[in-house]
Amino acid sequence: MILFAGMLLDAAIGEPKLLWSRVPHPAILMGKLIGWCDQTFNKGNNRRLKGFTVIAALCIAAGLLGCVLQALPTAIVDVVLIAVLLAQKSLVQHVKAVADALRLSVGDGRMAVAMIVGRDTKDMDQSAVARSAIESAAENLSDGVIAPAFWFAVGGLPGLLIYKITNTADSMIGYRTERHEQFGWAAARLDDLLNLIPARLTALMIWAVTNRPRVRPILQEAPRHRSPNAGWPEAAMAHGLDIALSGPRSYDGQMQDFPYVNGDGERDLTPTDIDRAVTTLWKTWAMGLCLALIIAIL
Numbered sequence: 309m310i311l312f313a314g315m316l317l318d319a320a321i322g323e324p325k326l327l328w329s330r331v332p333h334p335a336i337l338m339g340k341l342i343g344w345c346d347q348t349f350n351k352g353n354n355r356r357l358k359g360f361t362v363i364a365a366l367c368i369a370a371g372l373l374g375c376v377l378q379a380l381p382t383a384i385v386d387v388v389l390i391a392v393l394l395a396q397k398s399l400v401q402h403v404k405a406v407a408d409a410l411r412l413s414v415g416d417g418r419m420a421v422a423m424i425v426g427r428d429t430k431d432m433d434q435s436a437v438a439r440s441a442i443e444s445a446a447e448n449l450s451d452g453v454i455a456p457a458f459w460f461a462v463g464g465l466p467g468l469l470i471y472k473i474t475n476t477a478d479s480m481i482g483y484r485t486e487r488h489e490q491f492g493w494a495a496a497r498l499d500d501l502l503n504l505i506p507a508r509l510t511a512l513m514i515w516a517v518t519n520r521p522r523v524r525p526i527l528q529e530a531p532r533h534r535s536p537n538a539g540w541p542e543a544a545m546a547h548g549l550d551i552a553l554s555g556p557r558s559y560d561g562q563m564q565d566f567p568y569v570n571g572d573g574e575r576d577l578t579p580t581d582i583d584r585a586v587t588t589l590w591k592t593w594a595m596g597l598c599l600a601l602i603i604a605i606l
Contacts, residue, residue, distance in 0.1 A: 310383050311460055311600040314390025319593065322397030334392055338476045342366070346481055346491070355490035363477055363495045370473040374466030386465055393472050395452035396593050399445065400586055406441040407582035410434060417579075424448075428558035436557070438577035442585040443553050446514070446545040447538045449589055451475060454513070455506035457596055461603055474498050500536050507537035510592070511544035517591035518548025529569050539569070546570035549584050551577060 323333070332340075345366070349358045377385050402424050410417030417437040422429040424444045432440070455475070459467040474495060481488045482496030511526060526543045533539020533554070546553040552573040556565050574581075 309601075309604045310386045311390060311457060312597065312604055314387045314460075315394060315396070315457065315593070315597050315600055317387060317391035318394040319396050321391065322401065323395075334389075335472070335476060338473055339480060342473075342477050342480050346488075350481075350487065350491040356493050359481070359491035360494040362491075363474065363498060366473050366477065367470045367498075370469040371466040374464065374469040378465040389465060390457075390460060390468065393468060394456055395448065396589070399448050399452055400589055403441050403445045403582060403589070404586050406437065407579040407586070410437055410579045410582070426559070428561065431558070435575060435577040438579065438582050439551075439553055439555070440557075441582050442545060442549075442551070442577070443542055445582075445585045445589055446510075446541040446553075449514075449592060450503065450507045450510040450537070450541045453593060454510045454596060455503055457600065458506045458509065459502065461600070471502050474502055503537040507540040511540035513592045513595050514541060514544035514548050514588060517595055518544075518588060519550070521547040521550070525570065532567065533569070534566065543569050545585065545588065546573060548588065549581065550574060551581055 345362045349362055377389065406417060406420040406424070409420035414432070414434050414437065417434065418429045418432050421432070421437050421440050421444075425440045427440065429437070429440070456468055456471055459471040461467075463470070477495035478492070478499035481492035482499060483489075483492060511530065515521070515523065515526065526540075526547055529546075530539040530543040533542065542553055546569045550570070550573045552568045552570050552575045554566050555568040555571075555575075556563060558564065568575075
């Protein structure tokens, strides 16, 4: 019942500004620790080995902390940590904010979507803004909700904290840049491994709560994605809502000619399509909540 209660608490309160304006969020603390490791160890020779050693040490420390917290004689700590480290309500709020802003103007939509994506937004039209928000919704549903819940179900607080420190490290140093290609290699590969099952589980859940399109197109298109995991929830969302996702986009001023996912789907997207994606987020969360209850009963 701990996971069930934690998911409910996260959906109810999200990330209250009153609290996190006064004390640092655990993800912020993780980020500061990883940033310190990056500045301290990402230099000189053997950067790949150093990066491997850093992520191994971080995971061991996270696992040990999880064991200590889990041994406390109250389940409240577990429930609160789950609520803090899951991101269902905050994800919904950020994605919905894009739809609300886009209804005001394309410029407002660009500013809102720039808060949740890393691509260039200044030349986006309405469809590109909506598409970006929906892609972010699908990917972060896996990374921010289903995957941490899955790893708590598998490994308790140690599993949850190991996943979160790895995912945070990947988001900070897991890039193929000159600085991080070697040092962040281990973090990126471990994150890929830890998301292998959750990403596909998320796709299955999205498929189950939408209009249940044919499975074969999802199975065919998901592996073509540039990410080994993000393509699964994205393909399921694209086919579930019958819209085209991915496609060409610009990073750092360079246009990247990525293929569309579900290219035959609707390409002229609107704020209403973002609303449909938000509804899918809640339906998938509800299915996850039911699974958590079933696990608790069994």
